[in-house]
Amino acid sequence: MTGTDRDPLTGLSWQQMLHRHSFIELDALGRAEALLDRGSMRVLADPFARLESPWLTPQGVTPQADDGTIIAQGTLAGHAAVVCAIEQGFQGGGTGEVSGAKISQALTLAAADSRAGTPTAAVILFETGGVRLQEANLGLNAVAEICSALLDLRPLAPVIGVVAGTVGSFGGMSIAAGLCTRLIVTPQARIGLNGPAVIEQEVGVEEFDSSDHALIWAVDGGEQRRETGLADILVADDADQIRTAAVDAVAAGVSEPGRHRSERLDVLAARLAELDPSDPPAPQELRALWGDTFTPPPGAAPPNTREALTPNSGRGWTWLRALTGVADPEPVIPSVLRVVTGTAVYLAVVPDADNPFYRARNGEVGLTESLALTQAVTEVVAADRQSDVKRPIVAVVDLPSQAYGRIEEMAGLHQAMASAVDAYHGARTAGHPIVAIVVGTALSGGFLTHGLQANQILALDDPGVEIHAMHRSAAARITLRTVEQLDELAKTILPLSYDVRDWAKLGLCDDLLHVENADTPTDADVAAVNDAIASAVNRARSGPRDLSNRLDSDDAVQTRHASRKVRELLGSQWHSTQP
Amino acid sequence: MQTLNYRFPATQAATHAVHIGVVASGDLEILLEPTAGETLEADVRVRTSVDGFDTVWLEVLTRFFTHTPVAGRWELNDSGATPGVVTLRMRQAAEAVSGHPA
Numbered sequence: 098m099t100g101t102d103r104d105p106l107t108g109l110s111w112q113q114m115l116h117r118h119s120f121i122e123l124d125a126l127g128r129a130e131a132l133l134d135r136g137s138m139r140v141l142a143d144p145f146a147r148l149e150s151p152w153l154t155p156q157g158v159t160p161q162a163d164d165g166t167i168i169a170q171g172t173l174a175g176h177a178a179v180v181c182a183i184e185q186g187f188q189g190g191g192t193g194e195v196s197g198a199k200i201s202q203a204l205t206l207a208a209a210d211s212r213a214g215t216p217t218a219a220v221i222l223f224e225t226g227g228v229r230l231q232e233a234n235l236g237l238n239a240v241a242e243i244c245s246a247l248l249d250l251r252p253l254a255p256v257i258g259v260v261a262g263t264v265g266s267f268g269g270m271s272i273a274a275g276l277c278t279r280l281i282v283t284p285q286a287r288i289g290l291n292g293p294a295v296i297e298q299e300v301g302v303e304e305f306d307s308s309d310h311a312l313i314w315a316v317d318g319g320e321q322r323r324e325t326g327l328a329d330i331l332v333a334d335d336a337d338q339i340r341t342a343a344v345d346a347v348a349a350g351v352s353e354p355g356r357h358r359s360e361r362l363d364v365l366a367a368r369l370a371e372l373d374p375s376d377p378p379a380p381q382e383l384r385a386l387w388g389d390t391f392t393p394p395p396g397a398a399p400p401n402t403r404e405a406l407t408p409n410s411g412r413g414w415t416w417l418r419a420l421t422g423v424a425d426p427e428p429v430i431p432s433v434l435r436v437v438t439g440t441a442v443y444l445a446v447v448p449d450a451d452n453p454f455y456r457a458r459n460g461e462v463g464l465t466e467s468l469a470l471t472q473a474v475t476e477v478v479a480a481d482r483q484s485d486v487k488r489p490i491v492a493v494v495d496l497p498s499q500a501y502g503r504i505e506e507m508a509g510l511h512q513a514m515a516s517a518v519d520a521y522h523g524a525r526t527a528g529h530p531i532v533a534i535v536v537g538t539a540l541s542g543g544f545l546t547h548g549l550q551a552n553q554i555l556a557l558d559d560p561g562v563e564i565h566a567m568h569r570s571a572a573a574r575i576t577l578r579t580v581e582q583l584d585e586l587a588k589t590i591l592p593l594s595y596d597v598r599d600w601a602k603l604g605l606c607d608d609l610l611h612v613e614n615a616d617t618p619t620d621a622d623v624a625a626v627n628d629a630i631a632s633a634v635n636r637a638r639s640g641p642r643d644l645s646n647r648l649d650s651d652d653a654v655q656t657r658h659a660s661r662k663v664r665e666l667l668g669s670q671w672h673s674t675q676p
Numbered sequence: 677m678q679t680l681n682y683r684f685p686a687t688q689a690a691t692h693a694v695h696i697g698v699v700a701s702g703d704l705e706i707l708l709e710p711t712a713g714e715t716l717e718a719d720v721r722v723r724t725s726v727d728g729f730d731t732v733w734l735e736v737l738t739r740f741f742t743h744t745p746v747a748g749r750w751e752l753n754d755s756g757a758t759p760g761v762v763t764l765r766m767r768q769a770a771e772a773v774s775g776h777p778a
Contacts, residue, residue: 124698144695144707157677159725159753161699162707186700 107284107333117335120261121285125167125184128222128261131336132180132343133171141168141670142199142663150193151659152232152593156586161187166196168203168667174344177215179203182222185264191229192270194592197239198663204246204256205643206671211253218347219250220257221277226292227268228541230576233566235592235657237541238605238647240269241549244515245644247276248522252354255279257346259339260286260319260328266511267292269545275327275515276359279346281339282319282328289317290511290542291501298574299501300456315380316507324384326391327358327509358391358512359519362475365468367393369508372464374453377504405431407450411460412537412561412616413495417445419623420493420534420630432457433469441634442477444470445493446547456502462543463500467513470547474520478527487529489634490521494548495537498568514546521550530637532630535597536615539564552637552646553607555629559615562597569595591656604653607633607646680722680733684741689716690748694772697765704754704762708746708769716747724754736762746770 106114123131130138142148144162153160165187169180181200183190200221207217228236247256258277260266265287266274274280274288282288291299293307293316306312315321323331330346332338354360368387371394372378378386387394405428417426417434421443426434432449435442448460457463462470474490481487499510525531533548535556544564548554556562566572573580587594591602601609608629612622640646647653648660690710697705711719718741722733736759744767757765 144705145693145709154677154723157725159677159699159723159755161705161753162695162751165699184698184700186698186703 107331109333109335114333117333118337119334120336120339121263121283121334123336124186125165125182125222129167129169129180129182132220132340133169133173133178134175137171139170141170141203142666146666148195148199148659148663148666150195150232152194152235152590155590156231158231164193164195164199165190166199168199170671173218173220173347176347177210177217178220178347179207179217180220180222183224185224188229190225190264191227192225192236192239193229193232194235194239194657195659195663197236197243198660199667201239201242201246202664202667204243204250206667208246208250208253211250216254218254218257220259220343220347221273223258223260223266223270223274224262224264225266225268225270226264227270228566230566230572232592233572234564234600234603237269237545237566238549238603240273241545242644242647243270244273244276244518244545245522245550247273248519249526249643251276251278251357252351255347255349255351257281257343259343260288261334261339262286262319265289265317269542271511272515272518272542272545275512276357276519278352278357279330279349280328281330281332281342281346282322283332283334283339284318284320285334286319287313287317288319288322288328288511289506290499290514291506293317295571296501296503296506299571304501305503316503321380321384324389325387325509326389327512357519359515361391362468362471362516364391364393365471365513365516369464369468372504372508374455374504377507380507383507403431405449405451409434409447411448411495413445413460413493414447415616416495416534416536416618417443417493419618420491420627429469429473430465432460433466433473435473441489441491442473443491443493444473444547446470446496446543454500454502454504456505457500460496461498461500462496462514462546463502463505464508464510464513467510467517467546471516471520474517474524477529478524481529487527489530489532489637490524491630492531492533492548492551494533494535494539494544496540496543496547497538498540499542499546514542517546518550525550525552526642528642530634532633532637534626534630535562535564537561541565541567552640552642553633554605555608555610555633556597556601556606557615558597558609558611561615563595564597564600565595602652602656604650604655604657605647606652607636678724678727680724680730682720682722682734682737684718684720684737684745686716686718686741686745686747688746688774690746690773692773694769696769696772699753699755701755702757702761704752704757704765706765706769707751708773709749711747711749718745718747718750720750720752722752722754726756732759740766744770746773748773
């Protein structure tokens with residue numbers, strides 16, 4: 098099938114189309130059942146385990162007994178497998194503390210079995226609007242943990258993503274989709290980082306008209322993602338076809354290291370070099386420009402290099418210079434700065450008023466920022482490959498969000514971010530201590546890309562420091578509340594709070610640092626933060642290389658009891674013969 | 677969200693646990709489990725996203741248990757289902773535990 102010759106039946110005859118068993122019409126349990134070998138399914142942490150979200154009832158939202166995520170063990174054509182199926186009907190498939198922990202723990206258990214000699218594949222059914230904003234910071238962290246656990250499993254057993262529709266995959270979970278060994282889509286599927294309605298709400302209807310369905314599917318649609326190489330297999334909405342595709346993908350096994358889409362820096366760089374944001378191709382033209390295989394396009398232009406025209410500013414820039422004592426940090430690109438000291442490598446995403454990707458001019462993490470971060474991190478890993486002691490990477494974090502834009506979505510921002518997440522994870526598991534120091538705002542997908550894969554997360558105890566899944570007014574609109582209502586709820590519901598002291602109680606914060614002046618740090622401030630980073634590096638060196646410390650910290654024991662219960666229950670049910 | 681509790685006399689004991697439905701807009705999930713004890717009754721807890729429909733719930737549930745007196749612990753997690761959908765889901769649950777159409 099060529100890009101211009103659209104096949105609405107996706108290879109089916111009209112008779113087959115009429116007699117097919119729709120996959121999309123099934124709920125999450127029905128989907129898991131349709132995929133696994135008949136009679137092999139065993140549901141873990143089922144509704145009667147009542148692992149519901151502890152955060153919804155206090156907000157007046159009816160919970161679901163299994164928190165809208167099915168974990169089903171079974172076999173796929175005889176191969177051991179676990180299906181993680183997100184129920185799109187419940188809260189739009191939004192990732193909460195419990196539903197997220199179910200997926201990350203299932204992936205972790207599959208990895209343990211794979212290491213122990215039973216390769217256990219995972220199939221994740223992505224139908225999600227992203228982080229569940231009622232559980233904001235715990236949902237955001239859950240996505241980071243899912244990405245990490247997925248990357249731990251991926252070299253051992255295939256992780257297959259399925260996006261069938263109708264919700265599709267949006268938000269941070271699309272980063273996880275971008276990390277999968279293989280990705281199966283239908284023409285009804287959509288994959289994007291920022292959904293059309295969110296872009297319209299944030300930027301305006303001229304950036305993305307979310308009532309224009311043809312435009313949405315032209316940009317985010319399953320066929321477009323397949324035709325531009327951002328998905329691997331396009332099948333009709335047919336349960337048998339999707340099962341066959343999943344069985345084949347599992348049977349194909351793991352990909353070689355370096356061959357995963359999220360590891361193909363060369364392709365990402367070459368593709369972005371061909372994309373001119375001042376004259377972007379139409380989605381249809383992108384198919385011809387990039388091709389449907391994820392390989393460097395023929396005759397790719399060398400990457401654009403340019404000097405920053407406007408001086409930098411902002412807390413990220415201030416702290417990067419203060420902590421390193423380097424007045425003039427080296428631009429990887431003008432919006433991503435690097436300082437290599439004798440002891441560590443520091444990275445910051447900063448505003449760039451002349452960024453040709455105009456949606457990323459205020460320090461947002463966009464396409465080229467994700468690429469630059471990935472390049473910088475992978476360079477450190479490559480340079481230290483032979484050394485016994487790996488250099489720490491310090492992520493200085495002050496970013497307003499990810500870039501909300503139509504060009505970004507068309508080009509697959511989720512996939513670019515997946516590269517950065519993959520790189521940070523790779524550095525962490527290779528033994529590089531990754532320390533994130535939040536000096537300003539750390540919002541949403543930006544923080545997932547630059548910060549949340551760290552072994553250690555530090556934050557300044559300052560009112561200007563804000564860590565969240567989405568900024569106030571947007572979160573209020575999406576959850577159908579006023580900003581005042583949201584602030585009132587946040588007083589009692591910890592993961593909703595915009596106060597960094599509340600965030601620090603979630604169990605994810607390794608140190609909350611008092612400073613005199615977060616905008617213009619004093620010498621004492623700088624010394625104190627540098628000491629804290631040095632301690633964090635030491636803790637990272639002796640601590641786990643996965644993210645389990647976020648579940649085992651003293652604060653997590655207090656706050657994340659639901660996540661810990663998920664870990665306990667799935668762990669005990671995983672190997673038992675009784676459900 | 678409102679939590680409502682009801683008890684109804686019942687004659688048929690649920691034989692096993694059954695789960696039906698999804699907490700999706702206009703829909704609900706039902707967890708029905710057998711209860712221990714001598715007296716047969718339907719012990720119902722409703723959690724609904726729509727406040728102020730206590731009377732409607734009582735009417736719908738009374739009518740259902742008059743026709744279908746299935747005893748057990750019924751938990752209904754509701755996201756604004758209409759009375760018709762509520763009754764349909766409850767019938768599905770009753771059929772699943774009794775093995776014949778409710």
